Amino acid sequence: NSGVFLYSLMCVQDVTKRMSLPMDIRLPPEFLKKLQMENPPPCKPLSRMSRRASLSDIGFGKLETYVKLGKLGEGTYATVFKGRSKLTENLVALKEIRLEHEEGAPCTAIREVSLLKNLKHANIVTLHDIIHTDRCLTLVFEYLVSILEGSCLHFIFMFQLLRGLSYCHKRKILHRDLKPQNLLINDKGELKLADFGLARAKSVPTKTYSNEVVTLWYRPPDVLLGSTEYSTPLDMWGVGCILYEMAAGRPMFPGSTVKEELHLIFRLMGTPTEESWPRITANDEFKSYLFPQYRAQALINHVPRLDTEGIDLLSALLLYDTKRRISAESSLRHSYFLTLGENIHSIPDTSSLFSLREIQLQKDPGHKSSVFLPPGIQFHCFDIPHLYLQSAT
Structure with a gap:
């Protein structure tokens, strides 16, 4: 049993690394069984077709992979819902574009997808998944407020x-x-x-x-x-x-x-x-x-x-x-x-400001927060009471 567990763990690590998947992904048991049948697991780079098939096996591109939790509101050209990914248990935002409605809607959706696939930056929202059905195009984003x-x-x-x-x-x-x-x-x-x-x-x-x-x-x-x-x-x-x-x-x-x-x-x-x-x-x-x-x-x-x-x-x-x-x-x-x-001007595009040691965001145990920055300037927070910035000591 321990050998099977270790093998499964190696499979998960290998797949997540080679396919650039999130580390907290929960690979479906049926997908792991399929990997176990491939003995030993493939280590060479996946072809585009194989990668697409593997992503589909894991659950990407499928509506059933996401649980819809409630409507968040209307976007510029879509309805946005709060959801949860069964693959990571993380919250996501599901942006639904109904394809049978306005003729221009799919164009704006395609534009957004094509742009976001190429924009990799810590201050630009991440597109996790795309689900295409006859009636709807759903874009799955990281969940933010x-x-x-x-x-x-x-x-x-x-x-x-x-x-x-x-x-x-x-x-x-x-x-x-x-x-x-x-x-x-x-x-x-x-x-x-x-x-x-x-x-x-x-x-x-x-x-x-x-x-x-x-x-x-x-x-x-x-x-x-x-x-x-x-x-x-x-x-x-x-x-x-x-x-x-x-x-x-x-x-x-x-x-x-x-x-x-x-x-x-x-x-x-x-x-x-x-x-x-x-x-x-x-x-x-x-x-x-x-x-x-x-x-x-x-x-x-x-x-x-x-x-x-x-x-x-x-x-x-x-x-x-x-x-x-x-x-x-x-x-x-x-x-x-x-x-x-x-x-702050030399951090990589994909790194958060808070990756810098001197700019740290921490939970405030009280509900009155303050911002502390290097020269000792202090502000008071009203709208985000659970966060404060503190310079590293």
């Missing part, structure tokens, strides 16, 4: 958001749908970009898959005014709106129509001029709205929880001129993140 606005950890979350976005932008990939609902965190405090259904799309749609109106709150004014010259600054305006929302606990520009959205932007940031936005006075749509000439307000009065460096970064993200709007790569080097240290 939606990020909470107003958290004192906005500082560390913002760096992770920019880190994931910089990785995408270097690969000429725009997200196009950045908003708090598409930023997910796990219990380790790791933030991940999710919902790449609009990445590389030819336009920014006005309706979601479920036919609800797409929010305008994170859309830059150049796009609101009809620009179709999409480039990385499109995402950076959204980053600025998210930074404000995480720090202030409320959306920055919650407009319900294009005109209202632009009005809210101009009222706070100032009505654009030729100096702040070259050639804006020649834009017919801008001229047609006849906006009052607002002067820019001091951002510190609206988001007092941000320090001087934070306000400077926010201002650089919310510039009207797309050529001057700060990039994700430059943002990572902004003085706002100086306290995180220099080592």
